[in-house]
Amino acid sequence: MSKPARDHGGGLDAAIERYGGTRLDWVDLSTGINPVPYPVGDIGPEAWTALPDQAAMNRLLKAARSFWNVPDDAEIVAANGASAIIAKVPYLANHVGGAYIPGPTYNEHAAAVEACGHSWVTDDPDDAYLHVYVHPNNPTGRMWDANRMGGRPLTVIDESFCDMTPGESHIGLTEGPGILVLKSFGKFWGLAGLRLGFAIGAPETLFPVDRYKLPLQTEKKMPIASLVDHLGPWAVSGPAMEIGAKALSDHDWVEKTRARLAKDAKRLDALVDWPLVGGTDLFRTYEVPDAIEMQDRLAKGRVWSRIFPYSKTWLRLGLPAPHQWDQLEAAL
Template sequence: MTGPGNTRDHGGGLDAAMARYGGSRDQWLDLSTGINPVPYPIGDIPPDAWHRLPDEGAMDALLQAARRFWNVPDSAQIIAAPGASALIARMPLLTGSTTGGVHIPRPTYNEHAAAFEATGDHWLSDDPNDAFTHVYVHPNNPDGRLWSADHMGGRTLTVIDESFCDTDPGESHIALAPDKGIVVLKSFGKFWGLAGLRLGFLIGTPETLAPVDRAKRYGILGAEHEMRLQSMADALGPWPVSGPALEIGTRALGDTAWAEATRARLAQDAARLDDLILRTRAELVGGTGLFRTYAVPDAAALHDRLARARILTRIFPYSERWMRFGLPGTEAHWAQLEAAL
């Protein structure tokens, strides 16, 4: 689905689905995203979190909680932002004064390519040897592909988008964050099921996250690049994360028992979804503990049939067969999906 000023396809978009197929919001089961359908219980939020500007102490508590949860190396810096998408849109800043090809193995999440193409200084390259910047979505969206460490490093910038990696932390490349030119992107909304909170993190060396300092050091800061060569922290501006997001994020990142229990539940539910969908004429393409992608004879037809049963799924403009399902969150939702199939 798309929104104002955005022609790229994404999951979500119940308003558009209701406008086309009818029904009220409470009748719909949205399986078009990879968001945990059983979100972290946020509890009570102190009134000051809403009333006061976010302070440095609250931000420091959030970053320390993130450092512990992801085992971030001491030499790596963490930047918090109002959602991973805010960081993706600004990722070209980290290329410094370098222009040229960007290698983004496709199919994948389309906002990465859009961010680099929007600069006018970068273009997509299918040849990994002909690109100064590489982007790897790990695990990949929508097929769940994992990228080995052999693909990382050795160039101006390597972006590792681990938005869906918290279901399987053993696959994380966070240990590479101290390497020059490597940044790791983390999304809070998906695993914790709080996408509306808008919270994301970027992890890398201070020099990698502040290319203006690197450019000044080597005398390559030309006037034509001055605006683009600001640090990621400066680009996000003051108070990038809201007070409630600081409070909730710190609380959730410190709750390792919830995280472990959630991983177990998501793995069981992903297997349950496979069992249900593969009974039909479908083949598993891949996925994660938060979404599964299948190949079906006619994705558009099945998408339409499920939508008429008030179930929203995700299909892709580049494939007539691929179809992605998120996980139902309640027994009633599981029953709704099984009946529609």
């Protein structure tokens, strides 16, 4: 028996089936993805036809190390999207025990813990070998203090939405053990379909396990090395490596994009005129009287939004593309 789909943004096909129209008729604001993506340009034919080689991977990792100011002693692992890494995280510390994931937050972290079979989500931070913080948080935009990070066998900081505010990054914490920072390429660069993500951490990312009196499930192995084993060979496609290395080195595009996103986020706040729960420059979460009713109202104007199973009043909107603002205003 198949499990029900987990709650996410997207799902535009289901909205079309219910409300009509075609994909071209709709403005999909249910995800926090840059609506003006990085221009990928021409991709060399060898990127499509040859197995991904180490030289291409080295170029990608060098660009990532430079862009995120990764400490010299930290290592980087690239994967087929941040979600591929998230799915492996509960296996990395090799412990049986609890995982503390303060919410509401991105639900794939808890789903990965529950799927691994030897861990569980706990509300007690002191009863957890694994801590996960989404920074800034999705959907509230909350920023987590660096002083709260660490002190566990493994602390994961998911910075998928941090590229709009690089000064808030906790990448410097990866100099020490026990910290793994995740980066997503699809959000800020608007290329979610490319599937590219990164894990960054010191080679020795575990504290002594006897400090926490946690039983080992299997023989101890450092998470960075364990992650490479779990992902297997060719974890990133040739086109993704070529595009990623190019985009991470294009600082002019990055600065212009940050300015545009910040301006558009303020424009969206002014347009909807709803109380702001929080968000980032890629998405805004608002308080509305009835989230289901408001989603329905927008959908009748061919605008798809995001609501949440744990709140009757939260509605999240991504940013429209330049040509989509009039349609959003009409739907409102």
